[in-house]
Amino acid sequence: MSNLERVVYINHAIKTKGFVTRKEVADRFEVHIDTVKRDIEYMRDFLSAPIKYRQSVGGYVYETPFDMLFDSLEDAVLYYIFVKRLSDSFKLNGLSYIPVISQEILANIATYIPANFDEIMDNISYDSSDIDCMDLKDFRNILESFMMKRCVEISYINADGERSTRVVEPLKLMNYLGKWYLIAFCRTKKALRVFLISRFTSSRLTDSAFEYPVTRKELDEYIDGSFGMFKSETSTEAVIRVFEPAYYYVRNQIWHKNQKVKDCVIDGKKCLEITLPVGDRDKEILARVLSYSPDSEIVSPPALREKWLERIRTLYEKFCKK
Numbered sequence: 001m002s003n004l005e006r007v008v009y010i011n012h013a014i015k016t017k018g019f020v021t022r023k024e025v026a027d028r029f030e031v032h033i034d035t036v037k038r039d040i041e042y043m044r045d046f047l048s049a050p051i052k053y054r055q056s057v058g059g060y061v062y063e064t065p066f067d068m069l070f071d072s073l074e075d076a077v078l079y080y081i082f083v084k085r086l087s088d089s090f091k092l093n094g095l096s097y098i099p100v101i102s103q104e105i106l107a108n109i110a111t112y113i114p115a116n117f118d119e120i121m122d123n124i125s126y127d128s129s130d131i132d133c134m135d136l137k138d139f140r141n142i143l144e145s146f147m148m149k150r151c152v153e154i155s156y157i158n159a160d161g162e163r164s165t166r167v168v169e170p171l172k173l174m175n176y177l178g179k180w181y182l183i184a185f186c187r188t189k190k191a192l193r194v195f196l197i198s199r200f201t202s203s204r205l206t207d208s209a210f211e212y213p214v215t216r217k218e219l220d221e222y223i224d225g226s227f228g229m230f231k232s233e234t235s236t237e238a239v240i241r242v243f244e245p246a247y248y249y250v251r252n253q254i255w256h257k258n259q260k261v262k263d264c265v266i267d268g269k270k271c272l273e274i275t276l277p278v279g280d281r282d283k284e285i286l287a288r289v290l291s292y293s294p295d296s297e298i299v300s301p302p303a304l305r306e307k308w309l310e311r312i313r314t315l316y317e318k319f320c321k322k
Helices: 003-017 022-029 033-045 073-089 105-110 115-123 138-146 215-225 283-291 302-319
Strands: 051-054 060-062 150-157 163-176 179-186 192-195 200-209 235-243 260-266 269-279 296-300
Touching: 003 022, 003 033, 003 060, 022 060, 022 150, 033 051, 033 060, 115 138, 138 150, 138 163, 163 192, 163 200, 163 215, 179 215, 192 215, 283 296, 283 302, 296 302
Parallel strands: none
Antiparallel strands: 051 060, 150 163, 150 200, 163 179, 179 192, 235 269, 235 296, 260 269
């Protein structure tokens, strides 16, 4: 018997009838009443549940509204398996590492899981085939920067192989399509910029405090402003069409939260027409559309369509005219 099952029951009883007694739980699960006491202490200390004994009802209540992370045993099992397998799939220096998931956190979650669910782990896996090599020190510098509000100096190589040294004010750490990115205010460019962490050649925390306040609204607008991680100051609406059979892969995908999707039939083939904002840093959208070739097409704007056609011409000239 897992303490999770009792904790889930205690939470459910309080929410449905307003209170629960230790005897009720002990009788239901055939455990000693002291075991239930430890469950309640566990909820209070580890889950920060506002649970308290109330004399007037003769049982335990929540002093303030409370939503438990897991409302069922199955929720906890699925959460643990997902987090554990995700953590296993990211390696830094040969060790499983995701900055927000420590082994201590995983161990605490594991205390919820009954032993008979262990075999499920062998049936579920997570494989990210496109993982960058990164230095753990870079993550630590960024996290410390968040806490201390101090700048980080980075040596960086961009997508064109150009090297630069920048002083940045880290604002947000994001994982996008399996890669870690830093959104920061760049003092060199005097603007928000996105940096792929695997392209850092070095980083160090400086003594310089943040100077350029960026509001949450400005940061959110920058992140959500256009398709992909490579943001632009301006964006325009692009129209993409994806035909059968790629249509069936794409129809349930969300490329951008503000996308508009329309089903249509062109020349007897099902087609998904996607309209979404795209900035002038358009390499990502070009790569995405080309990845679904020959069943995808950039319809507009004309300049973006021409770039897409030029990529196709270049590929043809390079590989088909030999």
